[in-house]
Amino acid sequence: xxxxxxxxxxxxxxxxxxxxxxxxxxxxxxxxxxxxxxxxxxxxxxxxxxxxxxxxxxxxxxxxxxxxxxxxxxxxxxxxxxxxxxxxxxxxxxxxxxxxxxxxxxxxxxxxxxxxxxxxxxxxxxxxxxxxxxxxxxxxxxxxxxxxxxxxxxxxxxxxxxxxxxxxxxxxxxxxxxxxxxxxxxxxxxxxxxxxxxxxxxxxxxxxxxxxxxxxxxxxxxxxxxxxxxxxxxxxxxxxxxxxxxxxxxxxxxxxxxxxxxxxxxxxxxxxxxxxxxxxxxxxxxxxxxxxxxxxxxxxxxxxxxxxxxxxxxxxxxxxxxxxxxxxxx
Amino acid sequence: xxxxxxxxxxxxxxxxxxxxxxxxxxxxxxxxxxxxxxxxxxxxxxxxxxxxxxxxxxxxxxxxxxxxxxxxxxxxxxxxxxxxxxxxxxxxxxxxxxxxxxxxxxxxxxxxxxxxxxxxxxxxxxxxxxxxxxxxxxxxxxxxxxxxxxxxxxxxxxxxxxxxxxxxxxxxxxxxxxxxxxxxxxxxxxxxxxxxxxxxxxxxxxxxxxxxxxxxxxxxxxxxxxxxxxxxxxxxxxxxxxxxxxxxxxxxxxxxxxxx
Numbered sequence: 120x121x122x123x124x125x126x127x128x129x130x131x132x133x134x135x136x137x138x139x140x141x142x143x144x145x146x147x148x149x150x151x152x153x154x155x156x157x158x159x160x161x162x163x164x165x166x167x168x169x170x171x172x173x174x175x176x177x178x179x180x181x182x183x184x185x186x187x188x189x190x191x192x193x194x195x196x197x198x199x200x201x202x203x204x205x206x207x208x209x210x211x212x213x214x215x216x217x218x219x220x221x222x223x224x225x226x227x228x229x230x231x232x233x234x235x236x237x238x239x240x241x242x243x244x245x246x247x248x249x250x251x252x253x254x255x256x257x258x259x260x261x262x263x264x265x266x267x268x269x270x271x272x273x274x275x276x277x278x279x280x281x282x283x284x285x286x287x288x289x290x291x292x293x294x295x296x297x298x299x300x301x302x303x304x305x306x307x308x309x310x311x312x313x314x315x316x317x318x319x320x321x322x323x324x325x326x327x328x329x330x331x332x333x334x335x336x337x338x339x340x341x342x343x344x345x346x347x348x349x350x351x352x353x354x355x356x357x358x359x360x361x362x363x364x365x366x367x368x369x370x371x372x373x374x375x376x377x378x379x380x381x382x383x384x385x386x387x388x389x390x391x392x393x394x395x396x397x398x399x400x401x402x403x404x405x406x407x408x409x410x411x412x413x414x415x416x417x418x419x420x421x422x423x424x425x426x427x428x429x430x431x432x433x434x435x436x437x438x439x440x441x442x443x444x445x446x447x448x449x
Numbered sequence: 450x451x452x453x454x455x456x457x458x459x460x461x462x463x464x465x466x467x468x469x470x471x472x473x474x475x476x477x478x479x480x481x482x483x484x485x486x487x488x489x490x491x492x493x494x495x496x497x498x499x500x501x502x503x504x505x506x507x508x509x510x511x512x513x514x515x516x517x518x519x520x521x522x523x524x525x526x527x528x529x530x531x532x533x534x535x536x537x538x539x540x541x542x543x544x545x546x547x548x549x550x551x552x553x554x555x556x557x558x559x560x561x562x563x564x565x566x567x568x569x570x571x572x573x574x575x576x577x578x579x580x581x582x583x584x585x586x587x588x589x590x591x592x593x594x595x596x597x598x599x600x601x602x603x604x605x606x607x608x609x610x611x612x613x614x615x616x617x618x619x620x621x622x623x624x625x626x627x628x629x630x631x632x633x634x635x636x637x638x639x640x641x642x643x644x645x646x647x648x649x650x651x652x653x654x655x656x657x658x659x660x661x662x663x664x665x666x667x668x669x670x671x672x673x674x675x676x677x678x679x680x681x682x683x684x685x686x687x688x689x690x691x692x693x694x695x696x697x698x699x700x701x702x703x704x705x706x707x708x709x
Binding site for chain 2: 167170171172173174192193195196198200202204205206207208210211215216219220222223224225267
């Protein structure tokens with residue numbers, strides 16, 4: 120099995136509510152995998168299932184070749200995990216905590232001591248290693264959390280919101296670190312900071328209501344869900360964008376025209392195929408209206424645009440299904 | 450096994466750094482030492498208070514080392530149990546409340562190992578505290594009273610105290626594994642402790658079987674005076690240990706099934 124994480128019909132249900140709903144997922148080895156979704160989508164629950172913290176209602180999952188739903192102890196030998204809100208023993212020193220983690224993974228005293236020092240250095244906590252964890256800031260705890268997740272040189276590292284408590288500098292360092300980890304492990308991370316995911320993740324899956332609604336590389340997702348739109352910036356007063364918007368109202372390729380701040384106009388097209396036609400027509404209209412064109416730019420979608428677009432579509436679909444079911448029941 | 454030892458070391462370090470070892474040892478010492486000290490001072494106290502009450506004469510028989518030892522054993526029942534409940538009630542519930550257990554339970558460690566390490570750490574501390582308290586109480590008894598007592602039967606009675614404390618400890622660990630907060634676990638532990646203690650007293654014959662028999666002054670006096678052999682306490686001691694094992698097993702089974 121070349122995939123390091125495999126979920127087949129993985130389901131977790133609390134009462135009538137399916138938090139994870141027949142999830143099928145395959146994650147190849149040695150990549151940084153982004154697991155995205157709105158709050159309550161089931162990301163943390165999936166991570167808990169994959170780290171053996173909770174048992175599924177149905178389905179199976181393999182992590183590093185071990186069936187985590189039946190023998191999570193074996194799977195846990197090969198994984199590292201950082202929870203969303205990491206909390207460690209406040210009475211313990213940073214170095215002691217990492218050494219304890221090493222001991223729980225069966226490392227000998229010399230190895231775990233050396234590994235603890237190496238990891239403290241890696242996450243920038245060398246000076247704080249002899250201080251009690253109770254005195255650490257949120258960011259320091261998160262760094263320590265990343266360090267403890269790497270103690271055993273895991274095959275898979277599960278990181279639930281690993282950069283949420285970090286300042287911009289810390290975030291940059293941790294993201295660089297995650298990029299480097301992929302040489303020896305697969306990183307499975309969830310994050311709400313989509314720009315970070317866009318920057319560091321090789322592949323992503325977007326989860327909504329416990330189901331994957333889109334998956335692929337970030338480039339694939341952007342291409343697949345490209346928004347056919349143009350941003351036009353005009354010189355002159357604020358009415359210029361409004362005049363141009365009025366002038367293009369009758370065009371067959373126009374889906375929507377929205378005036379933005381600073382005299383800019385966003386023109387959404389009905390299809391990517393009309394990009395060329397619009398590119399010829401709009402400058403001509405600008406000229407006819409005696410306006411001055413400052414910039415003309417095709418919109419390059421970012422992961423956030425794609426995320427919002429997919430999520431809205433999925434929610435609309437789910438709502439229409441709910442309404443349909445309600446009608447049938449009614 | 451190595452992982453259980455690693456967790457055991459962590460627990461002992463935690464109890465040391467959070468002063469729980471100190472609290473338990475001082476609590477047990479305070480309770481146990483009341484035996485010889487109060488027994489010694491009791492005649493004097495009663496004499497002083499009766500002198501203020503005209504026409505009332507209270508005669509207290511001369512207190513002996515045996516009375517002091519029996520008083521020590523009686524003192525080792527309620528107050529040490531309450532301290533044990535207060536100190537141990539958050540051992541699992543508190544970890545779940547704070548989220549610190551995730552650190553351990555996402556490593557290759559079974560939940561039973563996690564519970565067992567906690568139980569063994571507290572058990573070691575409690576046994577140490579009982580030995581220390583017994584030694585201090587015996588020393589003060591010999592110091593304060595001219596008479597002596599049988600050390601062999603005194604040791605047997607202390608085995609009973611250890612057995613009873615083992616069972617109380619397992620009861621608190623079980624409650625801590627079942628509830629989400631330390632306060633809830635402590636409350637249910639306390640109610641269960643009172644309920645079981647009273648239940649045993651009300652059902653004829655049970656007082657001789659259950660570990661509560663150790664604290665029955667009549668039974669312990671008979672054992673200490675040699676009226677009955679120390680074997681009389683064998684069943685309560687073994688039942689106490691068996692109850693501890695049973696409660697601990699239930700804690701492990703239920704905790705394995707709990708969601709983090």
